[in-house]
Amino acid sequence: MxxxxxxxxxxxxxxxxxxxxxxxxxxxxxxxxxxxxFNPSSATVALILNDKKELLVCRRAKDPAKGTLDLPGGFIDMNETGEEGVAREVLEETGLKVKEAIYQFTLPNIYVYSGFPVHTLDMFFLCQVEETSHISAMDDAADAFFIPLTEIRPEDFGLGSIRQGLVKFLSALK
Structure with a gap:
């Protein structure tokens, strides 16, 4: 590349x-x-579990990887912390309000946007939300729903850092 x-x-x-x-x-x-x-752009990823130990996933509405599974998240805006960025992205994509965002780990990624490789540093946060009964797929999400942790297949997720992050997150839960 x-x-x-x-x-x-x-x-x-x-x-x-x-x-x-x-x-x-x-x-x-x-x-x-x-x-x-040339330094990486900051991005966030939300890991949101409900009371049934299911993970909130989204289906990507846009390229790259349109139609594949994803986790809520996105780029951090100027003058925004990682916690503020992940809370904003979760609200924009799902309508859910984050009560607490707990940093987990980071992974480097290359996100191709408009044919340009954007190097990112994806920050993964375990997020607690106010409630999960009113999920609405919005913005970059075509759909948003919960999947039992036992049914998560990282290969169904379209972005490399999300697949790697899911493997890391799921193995830490064992």
Whole structure:
């Protein structure tokens, strides 16, 4: 896969076309000296269990991996904490209100959006919600429903970090 820095042809500070590879993580402008480091974007993933020990899953409404299973979550906005971001994403995608988000672990991922590989650092949170009786699939979710933990098949989930995260989460429960 082509490195994402190759997509950046012009300096984002001054617009110069003399924006060259500095090292494997950055480019530098020969005209103004600006150095741009390509770092991952922050994203969240919600692990929500109900009283029956079932996991809330969504069906993706959009590419990448449209139609496959997913977990609620998404990109963190500017000036937002991971906990705030996961709570917002859960509300936007399911209508559920997060009472508490407990950090679990992170996994790197590459999320291809509009043909561009977005490197992400996916933060997984175990979330407690106010109630689960009023789930509504919204935003990026075509459907939202609970699956018993014993029926979770990571291979049914379309994104690599979600599959890896489910394996890690489920093995920790054993």
């Amino acid at each position: 082509e490195h994402p820095l190759s997509q950046f042809k012009y300096c984002p500070k001054c617009g110069s076309k003399h924006f060259n590879i500095n090292n494997e993580k950055s480019k530098q402008c020969a005209d103004c000296g600006f150095v741009y480091y």
